[in-house]
Amino acid sequence: MSDLSKSSNQWRERQSFSIEKFATTLRADFRFSPLNVFLLVGIFCAGLIAHLSLHEFSVHAVLLSLGSALALSILLRLSQVWEAVVMLGTADCLITYLRLRPDSETLLSTIVIASLVAPSIQIAYQWERAVLLRFGRFKGIRKPGVFIMTPIIDKVAQFVDQRIRVTDFSAETTLTSDTVPVSVDAIAFWMVWDAEKSVLDVERFEQAVILSAQTALRNAIGRNDLSVLLSERDRLGQEIQKTLDEKTSAWGITTQAVEIRDIIIPKGLEDAMSRQAQAERERQSRIILGTAETEIAEKFARASEHYRDNPVALHLRAMNMVYEGLRQKGSMIIVPSTAVETMGLGALGGLTAFGKEFASKQQESQIEENNPRGAESSPSK
Numbered sequence: 049m050s051d052l053s054k055s056s057n058q059w060r061e062r063q064s065f066s067i068e069k070f071a072t073t074l075r076a077d078f079r080f081s082p083l084n085v086f087l088l089v090g091i092f093c094a095g096l097i098a099h100l101s102l103h104e105f106s107v108h109a110v111l112l113s114l115g116s117a118l119a120l121s122i123l124l125r126l127s128q129v130w131e132a133v134v135m136l137g138t139a140d141c142l143i144t145y146l147r148l149r150p151d152s153e154t155l156l157s158t159i160v161i162a163s164l165v166a167p168s169i170q171i172a173y174q175w176e177r178a179v180l181l182r183f184g185r186f187k188g189i190r191k192p193g194v195f196i197m198t199p200i201i202d203k204v205a206q207f208v209d210q211r212i213r214v215t216d217f218s219a220e221t222t223l224t225s226d227t228v229p230v231s232v233d234a235i236a237f238w239m240v241w242d243a244e245k246s247v248l249d250v251e252r253f254e255q256a257v258i259l260s261a262q263t264a265l266r267n268a269i270g271r272n273d274l275s276v277l278l279s280e281r282d283r284l285g286q287e288i289q290k291t292l293d294e295k296t297s298a299w300g301i302t303t304q305a306v307e308i309r310d311i312i313i314p315k316g317l318e319d320a321m322s323r324q325a326q327a328e329r330e331r332q333s334r335i336i337l338g339t340a341e342t343e344i345a346e347k348f349a350r351a352s353e354h355y356r357d358n359p360v361a362l363h364l365r366a367m368n369m370v371y372e373g374l375r376q377k378g379s380m381i382i383v384p385s386t387a388v389e390t391m392g393l394g395a396l397g398g399l400t401a402f403g404k405e406f407a408s409k410q411q412e413s414q415i416e417e418n419n420p421r422g423a424e425s426s427p428s429k
Contacts, residue, residue, distance in 0.1 A: 075129075076128040076129060076204070077128065077129045077130045077167075077203045077204065078128055078129075078130075078167045078168075078170060078197065078203070078204050079128065079170060079171070079204065079207065080124045080125045080128050080166075080167060081171055083169065083171060084124075084166045084167060084169060085121045085125065085166075087162075087165070087166045087169060088117060088120060088121055088124075088162050088166035089117045089118075089121065091158060091161055091162035091165065091166065092113055092114070092116065092117035092158055092159075092162055093117075094158070095113065095154060095155055095157065095158025095159075095161075095162070096109070096110065096113040096114070096155070096158070098154050098158075099113070099151075099154040099155050099158075102151075102154060103151045103154075106148075108147065108148070109148055109151075109155065112143075112144060112147055112148070112155075113155055113158070116140045116143075116144065116159065117162070119136075119140075120136055120137075120140065120162070120163065123136050124136070124166075124167065128167075130167075130199070130200050130203070133163050133164070133167060133199075133200075134163075134200070136163070137159055137160065137163035137164075140159050140163075141156050141159050141160065144156055144159060164199040164200075165199075167199065168196055168197050168198070168199050169194065169196060170190070170194070170195055170196070170197055170204060171193070171194055171195075172190055172191065172192045172193060172195065172207060173192060173207075174192045175192075175209055175210055175211045176192060176207045176208060176209055176210065177189050177190070177191065177192075177207075177208045177210060177243035178190035178195070178204050178206075178207050178208075179204065179205040179206050179207075179208065179243055179244060179247045179248070180195075180197060180202060180203070180204055180205070181202070181203045181204075181205050182198065182201055182202050182203075183201055184203075186244070186248060187202070189243055189244060190204075205247055205248075206243075206247045208240055208243035208246060208247060209240070210239060210240050210241070210243065211239065212237055212238070212239045212304065213237070213238055213239060214235055214236070214237055215235065215236050215238065215254075215257065215258055215261065216233065216234070216235045216309075217233075217234060217235075217236065217258050217261045217262045217265065218231065218232060218233045218234065218262070218265075219231065219232045219234075219262060219265045219266045219269060222265075222266050222269045222270065223269075223270065224269055224270065224272060224273050224274050224277060225270060225271060225272055225273045226273040226274055228273075228274045228313065228314075229313075229314060230269065230274065230277065230311055230312065230313050231311075231312040232265060232269060232277070232308060232310070232311050232312075233308075233309045233310045233312075234261070234265055234285070234288070234306055234307060234308050234309055235306070235307050235309060236257070236261050236289075236292065236303060236305070236306045237303070237304045237305045237306075237307075238257055238292075238296065238301055238302060238303045238304060239301070239302055239304065240253070240300060240301050241300055241301070241302055242300025242301075243300065244300065245298070245299055245300030246299050246300040246301055249298075249299055249300075250299050253299055253301060256296075256299070257292075257296060257301060257303075260292055260295050260296065261288070261292055261303075261306070264288045264291045264292050264295075265288055267291070268284055268287055268288050268291075272284065274313070277311055278311060281307075281308040281311075284308055285305070285306040285307050285308050286306075288306040289303050289304075289305055289306040292306065
């Protein structure tokens with residue numbers, strides 16, 4: 049799994065690498081932007097016009113001049129170092145001299161001027177600071193906008209992005225204080241506030257920040273147990289952010305926040321924790337049920353004190369319970385014999401049965417009076 053993540057990170061780095069990205073690294077001496085290409089082509093066109101005004105028209109000179117401008121633009125855009133400027137300019141001057149001698153002095157001057165002047169005009173974007181070196185020594189910080197650098201002897205060490213950056217990092221298979229292997233993914237929000245310190249004091253400050261964040265994350269995991277990691281992610285992130293900021297402040301870098309994205313634990317431990325949580329919930333439900341039973345028993349004990357010296361109230365309560373049972377559950381209810389004797393339910397049941405029998409006989413007599421013929425014909429049938 050770690051090999052797969054490493055390969056994906058390398059693939060993303062290769063995809064994000066571009067010409068503009070290369071210009072912000074220590075390997076580039078300047079940034080050859082579209083403005084520099086336009087300036088280079090413009091100087092070649094001006095030199096070609098001056099050459100044609102002094103000498104007779106030559107298709108060979110036009111093609112050679114425009115071809116040189118196009119080739120230099122492409123090659124300088126790809127290389128962006130002073131060595132390439134000197135070598136390509138020298139080669140172009142040699143080819144032009146051999147092709148157009150003795151009428152090549154104007155185009156030779158054009159090549160020299162274009163090769164030196166075009167890369168000297170630099171642009172720093174609004175969110176950037178350019179660290180300028182002269183003869184290898186720190187010259188100063190160039191703010192956003194257009195600035196001029198001396199050809200050959202000046203070098204833009206790096207264009208430093210001062211926006212807030214988001215970096216993801218992880219600690220794979222790290223043991224907690226209770227010896228549980230976990231893999232933690234996190235992100236850090238940081239920014240460069242001093243371009244001079246970050247470039248001159250640290251070789252590759254981006255990688256230094258990532259490695260420092262991983263180390264701080266591993267140390268934080270080792271100091272806490274698994275339950276703390278799972279329940280106190282915010283506190284853990286603040287702890288890592290404080291540790292990381294103390295280290296990076298000397299580099300001109302501020303770590304603003306660290307957030308824990310995911311904590312991965314072994315599958316077997318995850319199942320065991322799930323069963324533990326389920327058992328805990330069942331224990332809580334049993335405790336709640338027992339508490340309810342205790343409260344009910346206490347209420348009944350208090351009620352018995354009121355019924356103890358008041359048999360009439362107990363008698364009415366018992367009759368009300370029987371009535372509710374008959375009304376809701378049906379016409380049959382089982383009660384203890386003592387309750388029957390106490391409440392006189394036997395007499396009450398007899399009266400109820402006698403009333404039902406008397407009512408049924410009255411109904412039959414009314415039917416016979418209303419339909420005497422039907423009553424006479426029924427035996428013959």
